Amino acid sequence: MVFARRLALVLSLTGLPLGCQPKQEVSAEPKKVSKKKEPKEGAKTEKAREAKAAEKAGEAEGEPGKFIVPFAYEAAKDEPLAQTRAFLGEMLQDNQDYMTHGDKFFAAFADKQTPRATVITCADSRVHTPAWDVTPENDDFMIRNIGNQVENAEGSIEYGIEHLRTPLLLVIGHTGCGAVKAAMGDTSKLSPAIQAELQHVHVPKPTAGKPPETAWAEAVIVNVNNQVETALKQFSKQVQAGQLTVVGAVLDFRNDLQQGAGKVSIVNVNGNSEPERMAAFVDAIAGKKEGEGKDGKDKKRGSSKLTDTAAAAAIAEQIAKLGGHRAAPAAERAEAHARAEAKAEHAEH
Numbered sequence: 001m002v003f004a005r006r007l008a009l010v011l012s013l014t015g016l017p018l019g020c021q022p023k024q025e026v027s028a029e030p031k032k033v034s035k036k037k038e039p040k041e042g043a044k045t046e047k048a049r050e051a052k053a054a055e056k057a058g059e060a061e062g063e064p065g066k067f068i069v070p071f072a073y074e075a076a077k078d079e080p081l082a083q084t085r086a087f088l089g090e091m092l093q094d095n096q097d098y099m100t101h102g103d104k105f106f107a108a109f110a111d112k113q114t115p116r117a118t119v120i121t122c123a124d125s126r127v128h129t130p131a132w133d134v135t136p137e138n139d140d141f142m143i144r145n146i147g148n149q150v151e152n153a154e155g156s157i158e159y160g161i162e163h164l165r166t167p168l169l170l171v172i173g174h175t176g177c178g179a180v181k182a183a184m185g186d187t188s189k190l191s192p193a194i195q196a197e198l199q200h201v202h203v204p205k206p207t208a209g210k211p212p213e214t215a216w217a218e219a220v221i222v223n224v225n226n227q228v229e230t231a232l233k234q235f236s237k238q239v240q241a242g243q244l245t246v247v248g249a250v251l252d253f254r255n256d257l258q259q260g261a262g263k264v265s266i267v268n269v270n271g272n273s274e275p276e277r278m279a280a281f282v283d284a285i286a287g288k289k290e291g292e293g294k295d296g297k298d299k300k301r302g303s304s305k306l307t308d309t310a311a312a313a314a315i316a317e318q319i320a321k322l323g324g325h326r327a328a329p330a331a332e333r334a335e336a337h338a339r340a341e342a343k344a345e346h347a348e349h
């Protein structure tokens, strides 16, 4: 079975370049019908048939599957074809580099995937696994759509949780999310397909007096919280049984939350979004006891307690401005927590 599958794969891969050879399909001209030796009396009808076939071939240029393989005639770097060729060139080179991982690396997961996380994140090109996992192979079951929406990807998420049995569902939103911004405004002018794709992003509309950038960053967090809630409804049984944890996070490559560009902040765990709980959760992940680093040697980890608490407080501040959202009281608690910490570190524990 495995051999047959690999053979099929090899065949399909070796067949690929042949199908792309320019000589076969590159001409934009209508295909010429080859002349066959035929009786003279049929020549007239044959010619007419040829003309019709040529005409048909010309019409067929616009049909799916009949497009030409483009080649290099572009004059400027920013032309679509030039960009495409540059990207593909880099892709093939990068893939060569990737292959240097070697057989052993790939053999480890060639026949079965065993990811630990189902990850739903935005399709945004600025969001990629290195932000949270530098070795995502066989570990991150990745699902993406604009606005990191759970309902749009129900089947894939269900597959990750129920069939691959990942113990973690990670919803990762990001600052600067175009889908969130679109949903904050008037979507009626967008195409029906995009309107439909955005239907599960429910965020507050911008309000007068609030800086648009702040409102946008807040809406990103609201969307992540909403998506976590949706997932919790669908997978409540697994969460109750302790088989699944649903975590919401925000990747902030714009430093909107002022915790450093590129920071991934956990903002929600199983529906809990209170910053002090998030901070405690992050500490627990790092294996820290309350109020101290993991051990004396690990200075970096020791200091992350403060960073994470500050991050949580900043997020709380953002959320606090939402008014009416359930996260608001949590933000107040976080502020109190931050104040207490400023007076005497860890005094409240």
Ligand SMILES: [Zn+2]
Pocket: 122, 123, 124, 146, 147, 148, 174, 176, 177, 178, 179, 180
């Ligand atoms: Zn986005």
